[in-house]
Amino acid sequence: MTGPSPAERLVDLLDLEEIDLNIFRGQSPHESLQRVFGGQVAGQALVAAGRTVGDERPVHSLHAYFLRPGTPGVPIVYQVERVRDGRSFTTRRVVAVQRGRTIFNLTASFHVREPGFEHQLPMPDVPEPESLPRLADEIQAHLGSLPVPLERMARRQAFDLRYVERLRWTPSELQGVEPRSAVWMRAIGSLGDDSLVHTCALTYASDMTLLDAVRLPVEPLWGTRNFDTASLDHAMWFHRPFRADEWFLYEQESPIATGARGLARGQIYDREGKLIVSVMQEGLFRPHRTDADEAAPGRSSS
Template identity: 70%
Template sequence: MGDAVDQLVDLLDLEQIEVNIFRGRSPEESLQRVFGGQVAGQALVAAGRTVEEGRPVHSLHAYFLRPGMPGVPIVYQVDRLRDGRSFTTRRVLGVQQGKTIFALTADFHKPEEGEIEHQVTMPEVPAPESLPSAVDEVTQGLGAEAVRNLNRRQPFDLRYVNRLRWTDEEIAAAEQRSAVWLRTDGKLGDDPLIHVCAVTYASDLTLLDAVRVGNEPLFGNRRKFDLASLDHAMWFHRPFRADDWLLYTQESPVAGGGRGLGTGQIFDREGRLVVSVVQEGLFRRMRR
C-alpha cells in the first residue's frame, strides 16, 4: 500500500478503551476542521466492531454537529439499540474535548434472498484508464507545492469523467452534476468492514461538487464559498472492494437558503449499483 492508504487504514484502526467506547486518531492538518469523511468512517468502524460477524452494514444516517479540531483525538461512544434476528442497530456519538461533534445511526442486516430486484443503469462514461488523475489535472490551477500536498494526503486515486472547469464560461455552462472514478491508491486487506468504511470516507470527498460545479472552480484559489457538511446518508446495496475502480455519479437537485443537496450513486466496474448517497451542505460566501 502507498503511504496515504497506510495512513487511511491507520485512521480506521480505532483503539478500544471500553466495551462500547473507541478512540480515533485525528491527524494534524492545515484544514480548519476535521474532514467529515474521516469522522463518518471512524464512527462506522466503531459501530461495526460491536456487531456479530455475518451482518454487513446496509445503511447509515449521520449529522455533523460541530466542526472537529485537527490533532485532537475523537472518542466514539456506541449505543447498542437493537440486536434482532435479522437486523442490528447501533447509534454512535463522536466526542471531542467533552462536546459531541458527530452523531451516527447505522443498521446492519443478515443477508437474505429477495424476490424483488432491479436497479438503474450505470451511465456510459470513459474508462478510468483513459482519464488523468485529479492531481495531474489540477496542476494547471494550483502551484507545485499545493499539488504535492494534495497528492501526499490523498489515499484515493480520483479521476473526473468531465475535465475540470476553470474559466468563467466553462463554469457558467456546467450542469449541476459530476462524475468521478475512484479507488484506493493501493490494495486493502480482505476485511469487508474496512472497504465499506473506506468508501464512507471517500463519499464525502466529491459529493458536493455537484452543487459547486456551476458556481466556482472545484480546485484552485478562486473559490467563492466556504462549505461544511451538515448531514450524510448512505445505503449499501451489494458487496464491493474499495481498491477496485468505482464510478461515483453525483447531481444536485436543489440549492437555496445557504444549503445545497447532493445525491450520489456508486457503481462497480461491472455496472452494479453498490451504494447510494445523499448529503446536504452549508454554503456561505467566503470573506476576503
C-alpha cells in the same frame, strides 16, 4: 526506507483503539486544514459501530449529522449505544466526542444477508478510468506545478480520483453547466480483506466530492473559492458487497440549492456496472465574508 502507503495510512486511521466497553478512540492526523475531514469522522464512527456487530450482519444504511467542526491532531472518542439486536436487523447509535463536546452523531443499521429479487437502473456510459488523467496531473498541467498544499495533499491522498469531464477553471466556462459530476475512484494500494474496512473506506471517500455537483454551476471545483462550505448531514445505503481498492464510479447530481444550502445525491457503481451504494448529503454554502463585512454593524458570527 519508504513510509507507509496512502492505503496503509487509511487502514491505520480506521483502526480504532477500544478503550472500554462500547467506547473507542480514533486518531486525527495533524493537517493544515481548519477542521477534521468529515469523511474521516463518518468512517471512524462506522468502524466503532461495526466492531460491536458480527461479520454476518453487514451495514445496510447509515444516517449522520455533522454538529461541530473537529480539530485536527486531537483524538476523537466514539461512544456506541447498542440500540437493538433483532433477529434480522441490528441498530447502533454512535456519538463522536472531542474535547468534551459532541461533534458528530451517526445511526447505522445492519442486516443479515437474505435472498431477494433484484433490479437497478443502469450505470451511465462514461469513459474508462485508465483513459482519464489523475486529478493531481490535471491540476498540475493547468497550473504548471502543484501549489505546496495541493502537493502535500496529493502525496497523502488515499484515493486516486479521475473526473469524467475536464475540470473548468474560469467562471465563463461554467455558463450553462448542469449541477452534475462524475468521478472514478479507488484506494491507492490494497486495503486488505476485511469487508468492514472497505465499507468504512468508501464511507470516507463518499464525502470527498459529493458537494461538487452543488458548486459546479457557480464556481470552479479547483481554484479560488467564493463560498465557505461544510457538510451538514450524510446518509448512505449499501446495496452489494464491494472493494474500495478497485475502481468505482461516483455519479453525483444536485436537485436543488437554496437558502445557503445545497442538496446532493450520488450513485456509486462498481467496474461491472452494479449499483453498490447510494448517497445523500446536504451542505452549507456561505459567501466568503470580507473584512468590511465583519466590521459592519449588526453582523452575527453564527
